[in-house]
Amino acid sequence: MRSDNVTKGSERAPNRSLFYALGYTPEELERPLIGVVSAYSEIVPGHMNLDKIADAVKAGVEMAGGTPILIPAIGVCDGIAMGHVGMKYSLASRELICDSVETMLMAHQLDGLVLVPNCDKIVPGMVMAAVRMDVPAVVCSGGPMLAGSYGGEEVSLSKMFEAVGAYKAGMITDEQLEDCTCNCCPSCGSCSGMYTANSMNCLCEAIGIALPGNGTIPAVYSKRLQLAKHAGMAIMDMVNKGITARQIINERSIRNALTCDMALGCSTNTVLHLLAIAYEAGVPIDLKLFNEISARTPNLCHLAPAGPTHMPDLYAAGGIPAVQAELAKKGLLDLDVPTVTGKTLGENIKGAHILNEKAIRPIENPYSQTGGLQILWGNIAPDGCVVKRSAVAPEMQQHSGPARVFNSEETAIAAIYAGQIVPGDVVVIRYEGPKGGPGMREMLNPTSALAGMKLDKTVALITDGRFSGASRGAAIGHVSPEAASGGPIGLIEEGDTISIDIPNAKITLEVSDEVLAERKAKYVAPEPNIKTGWLSRYARMVTSANLGAVLK
Template sequence: MTFTPAKWPRKLRSQEWYGGTSRDAIYHRGWLKNQGHPHDLFDGRPVIGILNTWSDLTPCNGHLRELAEKVKAGVWEAGGFPLEVPVFSASENTFRPTAMMYRNLAAMSVEEAMRGQPIDGAVLLVGCDKTTPSLLMGAASTDMPSIAVTGGPMLNGWFQGERLGSGTHLWKFAEAIKAGKMTPEEFAEAEQSMSRSTGTCNTMGTASTMASMVEALGMALSGNAAIPAVDSRRRVMAQMSGRRIVQMVKDDLKPSDIMTKQAFENAIRTNGAIGGSTNAAIHMMAMAGRVGIDLTLDDWDRCGRDVPTIVNLMPSGKYLMEEFFYAGGLPVVLKALGDGGLLHKDALTVSGTTIWDEVKDAKNWNEDVIRPVSNALTEQGGIAVLRGNLAPNGAVLKPSAATPSLLKHRGRAVVFEDIDDYKAKINDETLDIDETCIMVLKNCGPKGYPGMAEVGNMGLPPKVLRKGITDMVRISDARMSGTAYGTVILHTAPEAAAGGPLAVVQNGDIIELDVSARSLHLDIADDELQGRLASWKRSHEVPVSGYAKLFHDHVEGADTGADFDFLKGCRGSAVGKESH
């Protein structure tokens, strides 16, 4: 039976390519028919683009081709026409200088792939850290009906009878090697245990955090965030999402209908409750900018400050993503937020219903993994936004991953001008540093690195580690992995490479940190600080060509999401003119 346009309330976007009998329509249909598609697939059936970030060089997303087949099945079942589209895939563990440098490039490519091709809706197949925000940013820029499907976390790691968190234990074991508490042979043996199945990091790192953010925003079906990559229910989720996107196209349910200010506030509070990655702040502000929502660091502090961390997962806690899923996953967290008056219950989701309708009956099956508020992991979770003369535009810290005794600290600065300077000095036994000092790393922000690499969680010097010290206050304009931990102050803005105050900190300066007061202060006179800034000269290398130049010239600061200045706002999905 022919599928006719009469079933749809309006002319579909794809019909601008495939509808009618004009030369251009025959041109578009005819070429695609070489794949063996029957003629009636072009007669008003919604075309669903499955935007797939699979790549052999993105191991977290290595199973997404299989998931794409389940999405296709769902689209077919609902009366749609699925077409798989490969899009830019920025792998966290392979891209140099850092995957973050390519998030905006990926978002641009996704946006133009959606706008320039005959699709009516999109399923966003994501997983590895930057693939999630980049695809959501691109979809928000076109405002085309879209739904996210995450690849899911890998299975728990186990080593010598202990849970092994991907990333988190990498940092711990690297420090143990320097402290002489672990042998290189044991480190190598642990390597395979860290990655024992396909999927993203099994900790509450950036990938799991962003999967949770997408679900809390309402841009994925309820329960999407935590299902392990190899669990059969992950494939069911993919198929159900394929079904759902067809109805979303019929209803014209767009990202701008879902990604509202209230939805972002829900996500910020969720980040606090799960002990999520500091990277979420940058990505969420960039995503908000694409739908024209003014989301600031002040919103992060206002919404996240009084949210207790109730998810007991590494790096803040004990368990891993498998246990989180078995305990009930993100719906349990959202229900707890709603019960505590911390959720905008009427926020719309891709399901077509409110977020509260989706989670109000969620059950908690393990109260040590997802704790009651009365037994929270930390009473003050979220991301603390610090300001002061050292960070006039803000800096961030994750209290749940920090050492409580260091949250108020005064110490002498030990300065590293860039990451190469740090590497050259940190293992030197003559370095004038002890555990009371504050380590300061410059020129690792968006412009400085370039791309703002995850180097902010600087490893401690061996002579401090040998004392049994495992944490010190560290300050930089860099990021850190969501799997990392410690009293680490990040995203200091303006960055050093842009002439921010961080650029003029000197060895021996006294720095004061007071997280409860949200203060980060360089203890020198104002006139001295202004004098140093006036005489500052740029030291980082400025690219002169290629994407690196585009990035350097147009990237904004971490405090606004590090997006390109010319990509703010929604540009829509207008079809455009024929070129032949």
């Protein structure tokens, strides 16, 4: 066992003495040492219950003969960080989390990890560390929030952001805005739509590193505590059998995850995170694979913001196993891959079926024959960009209009709120990429403002930044190369015509190569907008979005 390096022999007596100072007994040090990495805090709604989840995991580890050791992890609440400088730290925190989990694992020679995250960057950050170090690991998330209520309908956080746009346009009153504010997020848990947190927790299930139910059991259900206890038991089984993260997460299981991604209609951020996880696992994948899998995978779910259903609806309809069972009907999944249950995927989903076709459509009657995400290429994005096409209205699948160019999110949102954006426009927000931001901020405020003002079916938005999973409409992000790296998005001028063709995976700036060459010759990159702190180091080290924005 790795922990023998800190618990066994006379030379490790000083190490043992420090464990005894912590209250551990000789009997506990004879058992495998399991790190329970919890992102519990009092600043993230999705994490406020993780203390209870971690306690349940520890109970499971102890029941199965291990010694659990609680370890903290940081986590940013993207909703609270949205719309200001704080969002620059969100994606960047993924690398901090990954590095810190590696640090605690190796410094203390732990035998296995149960990863207890819930929101956005915390999930992939922890998984990246597990596959980087190739240790036994199980993910056990805190679970999704219940849906809220506003105007007699079920709602979640995306409706709250859109309500601000409606308020700015004079479409709702102060009282209605306050009603939405007080009622859209009614419980602990990750916000209730198919946003990034829930997307990644579902994909952890799909990739096999989490137990069935991880993505969909609501945070407030007692079944979530039962799941956590079983996660504690599962890690002991993996440690005893020598099963490690890379045996679970490999090229086959990543393809399975991508297939579920397309069927579920997950957040565009899953592109960044699956690329990053694959990089750490040593599995070569690229953006072409996303389109290859999307082209053959029907989209079965339209959860918020794409439709009216929420995560508790998905859970009640059979959850991820029911989605996987539908995909298996057409041979779209590799059912022989191992999972942390100790069984294969095929064994896990045996008997699973849809319980509510409003939340999960049968594969014979999908929302579309193609997946929820689409990668686009063109002279604006030679290295690709991404759109959540399942959340794009049919009339915006193909669009052409004049560019409205902004060099920051703040200037764009000011123009939108001031009513300066009109139907037909293509809003371009640049210098918000991994380097240029730095940190690749989410553009939920601009997309939600457009949706709230009823412009999401007539106005497109293109950025080298990214979007929250709560964004809907023709929101095209991750444009690569980014403007700060000399990408063509930095050469767009006000009034240029931009053509978008989502079905054919194209995005085109209708300007000749000769004119673009002239503009490029005159181009001068702006000074970095942050020159101190660790974000300045991040900007120097981060790679492009099409590579997962990992550090090199």
